[in-house]
Amino acid sequence: MPAWLFALFAAAFVLYTDDYVIAGVLPEIARDLKVSEARAGQLVTVFSLTVALAAPIAGVALARVSRRRLFTVSFVLFTASNLLAAAVTGFGPLVALRIVAALAAAASTPAVFAYAAERAPKGHIGRYVAVVALGVTGSIAAGVPIGTWIGGHFGWRATFVSMAAAGAAALVFLLVTLPRERDDRAAGTPSIPEQLRVLAGPPVALGLLANCALMTGSMMMLTYTAPYLAAMSEASVDQRALAFSLSGFAGVLCIWAGGKAADRWGPDRALFTGMGVFTGMMAILGMLWFVRPVPFSVLVVVGTIWGGMAFWNSPAIQTRLYLLAGPAAAQALALNTSGTYLGVSLGGVLGGLTLSGPGAGLLPVVAAALGLGALALLALAVVASKKSPSGERAMAAEHG
Template sequence: MPEGTWVGGAFGWRATFALMALAGAAFGVVVRFVLPADTGARAPLPVRRRLAILTRPAVSLGLAANLVLMLGSMTVLTYLAPYVGVLADAGPGERGALFAVAGVAGMLGIWAEGVATDRWGPDRTLVTGVAAFVAAMAALLALWSWRPASLVVLLPVVAVWGGTAFWNSPAVQRDSTGLAGPAATQALALNTSGTYLGVAAGGAIGGGVLAAGGLAHPPVVAAAAGLVALVLFVAARRAASESSTVD
């Protein structure tokens, strides 16, 4: 994103897409010669059995929570450039720096969440991450009243947001694979699909919010999505507990 933002600002948005096309083609060539042809995969489960496992509330609610949280994050991230352009009077260089901070924080957030899940367990970890995400959205909303905001103040807020946007991923994946059992591969695939569905839906919802209410409102929608995701996470854990009790 930082490189794409800079290239788009310097040479136009078409240049960013051309750069991504070249990078994708290069990656495809590397994959062709690096990945083994024989994966050693086992015979798949019947489709009906896989669907029965994946529709269990403990699995489906966790996957839905990940989708909703990603939707909330992308409601803001998709329109971060015009948002910070007004909030902090940020040009292409400053916007690139903010994207870079969000990206690095996201990678660190995934690693830190994995460590936290091992130490605290998934429940406490997910609640902590979602609470920090909602707090970051509240901070963005508060800064809107003080615009133009300083980048020095905005950078740590974006870092917290970037870290918590991907914070839930390891815990959700671990729970999904554990609860889905023999359909774990499909659960992981659905989790990834849900992530990108959330990306697409967040962009669409964010665009509608901008058209209806202006730039100040996407963080409100994102915070609400975080709270809905938290409810779904709690419901998924309760369903898992009830299922284990019955079993």
């Protein structure tokens, strides 16, 4: 695989680490800036919501900008905002700088995935996208723990300095490895009305909704795994840590496997498989509630499978959108980024309401219902794509 693909992986790793790492240094930020931890936690909310709102707008507005220029400006802003964040003395300026970093991420994250898909050899789109998506799981498995360790030993400001250094290194890696070629993006990009027509069409729009529904259910369970395990098996802290670790490891393997499946089977079949297995695992967890306490070994096996299959879908959905959207593929991937972050936010809210109301036992039931909804939406999207010219072109491109 080309060096530039690993530069895109590094870019995704840095961008997603910057979002998640705040959670690891929240106590230090709250104590130093004299705010509550609940208020400091809104730094994560502000970042996620900014990306969700700005990504589709940036995707359309920056469609004609060359990728090298886009990455350069985005990562310069990203690096500067993190450096300045390390020097702030008030919570308000820190919030403002997190918004700037989120805007940089909103502009560049979809472009990172689109660049990989655009330049992948025929029949390898899923695998190239999967390599970049590994940066997402890598940020959770390695980036966040490293950033948290730095903050715990050298202060939270050192974490932001580290993120700035990582952003600068990622930019250098991108500029050194990205091919210097003529960018005819301005000439090949459709007009804004045409972009909106493609994005609002049922083949793309229904697929985006399906992914958002799946992310809501998946992130709801992931966010509230600890109270669910505690209610089901009285799992210890070490056992909960093991469950998260195995789920992350499975995610790394399944992202790559999902990318290969999207190339070999086609993205639709790969998505039906991933969504179906996820929904089945949620149904099993829901039924196990009635025979609790359940051995931790049983729960961790089921949890590892669903955790892996949740990540399996990422390269498949992005491959599908890229093939269907054509010249508006980057904008479709931007909307997918928005839908993913929206799903994360909705999962936290819906899971909190479920946990505080009916209780932990209903968490997998709600997640299974969302999985069924995602499958239904995907089925409608597939039917719509078969009836559209863009769907026919996608099928032709997919099968060579």
